[in-house]
Amino acid sequence: MSQLNKEELIQIRRHLHEYPELAMHETATHAFLLKTIQSFNQQYIEIREIPDLPTALLVSVHGSDPKRTVGYRTDIDALPVTEQTGLPFASKNAGVMHACGHDIHMTVALGVLNWFTEHQPKDNMIFFFQPAEESENGGKVAYEMGVFEGKWRPDEFYGLHDNPNLPAGAIGCRMGTLFAGTTEVNVDLIGKSGHAAYPQKANDMVVAAAEFIGQVQTIVSRSVDPIEGGVITFGKLDAGTIRNVIAGKARIEGTIRGLTQKMIEHIVDRLKMVANGVATSYGAEVNIHFNQGGYLPVENNDELTKRFIEFAKQDPETEFVETEPAMTGEDFGYLLSKIPGTMFWLGVDDTSQLHSATLNPKESSIPKGVNSIIRFLEYRMNH
Numbered sequence: 001m002s003q004l005n006k007e008e009l010i011q012i013r014r015h016l017h018e019y020p021e022l023a024m025h026e027t028a029t030h031a032f033l034l035k036t037i038q039s040f041n042q043q044y045i046e047i048r049e050i051p052d053l054p055t056a057l058l059v060s061v062h063g064s065d066p067k068r069t070v071g072y073r074t075d076i077d078a079l080p081v082t083e084q085t086g087l088p089f090a091s092k093n094a095g096v097m098h099a100c101g102h103d104i105h106m107t108v109a110l111g112v113l114n115w116f117t118e119h120q121p122k123d124n125m126i127f128f129f130q131p132a133e134e135s136e137n138g139g140k141v142a143y144e145m146g147v148f149e150g151k152w153r154p155d156e157f158y159g160l161h162d163n164p165n166l167p168a169g170a171i172g173c174r175m176g177t178l179f180a181g182t183t184e185v186n187v188d189l190i191g192k193s194g195h196a197a198y199p200q201k202a203n204d205m206v207v208a209a210a211e212f213i214g215q216v217q218t219i220v221s222r223s224v225d226p227i228e229g230g231v232i233t234f235g236k237l238d239a240g241t242i243r244n245v246i247a248g249k250a251r252i253e254g255t256i257r258g259l260t261q262k263m264i265e266h267i268v269d270r271l272k273m274v275a276n277g278v279a280t281s282y283g284a285e286v287n288i289h290f291n292q293g294g295y296l297p298v299e300n301n302d303e304l305t306k307r308f309i310e311f312a313k314q315d316p317e318t319e320f321v322e323t324e325p326a327m328t329g330e331d332f333g334y335l336l337s338k339i340p341g342t343m344f345w346l347g348v349d350d351t352s353q354l355h356s357a358t359l360n361p362k363e364s365s366i367p368k369g370v371n372s373i374i375r376f377l378e379y380r381m382n383h
């Protein structure tokens, strides 16, 4: 169904995969997307660059008989992960990888956009190629800059995330909350460094950090309703310089997740208590910094999502899977708090998980995803 054939889509995806870039640094990605979109039929489209958010890109498609403006968003950034797939088109940018599948997301968005450049849609459309999903909440930044004002404001917004646990090309979705809200947390513990031989004259922050990390594990297990659930993961710990110098400082960086804003706030409160308690008992200074930014829970709009699911269930070419909420985060949650819409999964069938150095999504998911989304958007424009 897509104008770009399977081979062309795969070629695009492999190029994007080879040149991943971190949040707000997606310069080559932006240039490639722009060049690709400029190669499409320009009759119905307008391309917009945003000088204050230079790696973002917006494209509007003029509808033939518009009743509304339908938005479609893809994220474009990658992660600081060293790829270990061994693929011939593995990342050429050392230490950076599309380990969350945004190369797949972009390719699907290009496939869908390409179709509507050749088959004028009934409604107006806005395609948003969004920088900085993994950090720095590019969606919120764009919204607050006023990017979606006037004719650039969608009446409804759609976006997808790839899912290694679903069959390639399957569409997963649910009513209500799809993804958790997340809050980044940094904890700095400050004590006193000294000689490894004289612990009594120093204040060791490796030991304090270990105590803090141990105690934090009791928050979810003892202070969170198990039916509701929550997550605290510290993915980075930095302390000390050499084995025989006691570390006077430790920095611990993590992420908190909950399916409701209330749960996130509850975990934040408990984490502050634990951090302050550990600091007091170790005679340390502590600085705690939280940053939620745009990573609100991803709340699917009832009416639009009901229609989306109804479509996906009855469409003979779409394999639909009703999914559970996930503890992954997404700053599309912020955009959906401003503009109603639906986020959904695209299955990519892989044994490796998102954010893993061996993530290798099945490319057969791309044309299937493109076709299901085109079919849904056309259905939507007629209902």
Ligand SMILES: CC(=O)N[C@@H](CCC[C@H](N)C(=O)O)C(=O)O
Pocket (backbone or CB within 6 Å): 100, 133, 134, 135, 136, 161, 182, 183, 184, 254, 255, 256, 295, 327, 328, 329, 330, 331, 354, 355
């Ligand atoms: C889909 C996905 O993996 N998203 C990221 C969003 C990151 C949110 C924020 N930077 C944080 O770390 O809390 C995720 O890790 O879920």
